[in-house]
Amino acid sequence: MIIPDIPEFGRLELEHFVTDFSGTLSEDGRLLPGVKTRLNKLSRKLDIHVLTSDTFGRAKQELDGVKCTLHILDGKGHAVQKEKYVFSLGANTVVALGNGNNDVRMLRAARLGICVCLKEGSSTGAMSAAKIFVKSPIDAIDLLLCPKRLLATMRI
Numbered sequence: 001m002i003i004p005d006i007p008e009f010g011r012l013e014l015e016h017f018v019t020d021f022s023g024t025l026s027e028d029g030r031l032l033p034g035v036k037t038r039l040n041k042l043s044r045k046l047d048i049h050v051l052t053s054d055t056f057g058r059a060k061q062e063l064d065g066v067k068c069t070l071h072i073l074d075g076k077g078h079a080v081q082k083e084k085y086v087f088s089l090g091a092n093t094v095v096a097l098g099n100g101n102n103d104v105r106m107l108r109a110a111r112l113g114i115c116v117c118l119k120e121g122s123s124t125g126a127m128s129a130a131k132i133f134v135k136s137p138i139d140a141i142d143l144l145l146c147p148k149r150l151l152a153t154m155r156i
Helices: 035-042 078-089 101-109 124-129 137-145 147-154
Strands: 016-019 047-052 069-072 094-098 112-116 132-134
Touching: 016 078, 016 137, 035 137, 047 078, 078 094, 078 101, 094 101, 094 137, 101 112, 101 124, 112 124, 112 137, 132 137, 137 147
Parallel strands: 016 047, 016 094, 047 069, 094 112, 112 132
Antiparallel strands: none
């Protein structure tokens, strides 16, 4: 559990890291270098949940060896499915990471939403729904592994 107390923002009692896969942890279906190691390190502090449409059909293979729960979304309404998942965990205990329109509701529902921009880009909806914007999933994970960085970004 990560419990930073951020002046003017409040206490974050985080238990879950919920993240998209395609365009968030990976590019063209391939997990970015260094992400696996960071996720496993973060899994000692938070439960990791990967929610994905699995655009490239590689999520399970790429996440092999990562201590996480993988949930491949089916049918339509992926944005709503992601939001419901966050609520089922207790939204106030969730930090979420995403980049696309189907992540907007998840980012808003989570206590802390982080938007990432890789080669796929980020939707303006995801950017505005998030509290923090980063350039890589490693930067996002490192904010949680090094809570003073998170404090520096979020305090008012």
